[in-house]
Amino acid sequence: MEKKTGIVGFTGAFRDNLNGISDGSKIVFTGSAAVCTPFIELLSYAIRDKNHELIFVPNADLKQTKMLKMENNLGYNAVDIKANPSNPDVVVVMGGLAMPKFGCSPDDVLNMVKEISNDHNPKIIGVCFMSIFERSGWINSIPFDVIIDTKMETTIYQHLP
Numbered sequence: 774m775e776k777k778t779g780i781v782g783f784t785g786a787f788r789d790n791l792n793g794i795s796d797g798s799k800i801v802f803t804g805s806a807a808v809c810t811p812f813i814e815l816l817s818y819a820i821r822d823k824n825h826e827l828i829f830v831p832n833a834d835l836k837q838t839k840m841l842k843m844e845n846n847l848g849y850n851a852v853d854i855k856a857n858p859s860n861p862d863v864v865v866v867m868g869g870l871a872m873p874k875f876g877c878s879p880d881d882v883l884n885m886v887k888e889i890s891n892d893h894n895p896k897i898i899g900v901c902f903m904s905i906f907e908r909s910g911w912i913n914s915i916p917f918d919v920i921i922d923t924k925m926e927t928t929i930y931q932h933l934p
Contacts, residue, residue, distance in 0.1 A: 784815060784816060784818075785819070787816045787898070787900065788819050788820055790919050791823070791863065794823075794825075794862055794896065796824050799825070799828070799858075799860065799862050800820075800825050800827050800828070800863045800864075801828045801861040801865070802830070802867065803829075803831075803865070803866055803867065803885060804865075805870055805872065806832055808869040810829070812867060812900070813841065813849075813865075814850060816865070816900065817841050817848075817849035821849070826856075828841060828857075828861075831851075832877055833881045833882045833884075834885075835858065835885060839852060839855075839856060840852055840854040840855070840856040858889045859889050860891055861889060861890070863897075864889075864895045864897050865899075866882055866897060866899050866900070866915060870882060871908075871909040873909075880914075882915060883914070883915065896919075897915065897916060898917070898918060898921065899911070899915065901920065901921070902922070902924070902925055903922075903923075903925065904922055906922070907922075
């Protein structure tokens, strides 16, 4: 186990776990619509120099597949352009899917991975906050190669001079 801190630690851990994945590879993200999207866009930006084909499958629903595209002066955005998620080199499963209010079942994710893999064996990276994969039991349901689990802490200062 390795610990990193802050946003750079979060994005750096993701980037580090793509070592060994060739530039220009296909990476498919799946996560909850809206909830996971900004984190997927942030992680995409962290690997912007690798020329990967980046695809987002909201809610593990292949009918909703979108391309992730770099926009000048904005970063990465999920755009309304269909993309082909078949034969990915990496599948990134976001923790929002494991949240009862925003997610789906681990079987939905496994079925999506099986359908797009076509006997290809993609690396499966879990990215979550506050141990949601562990708390939801997904660690035993999804064959993750690695999980990046980030803890968040918020401090609120009020009535500042």
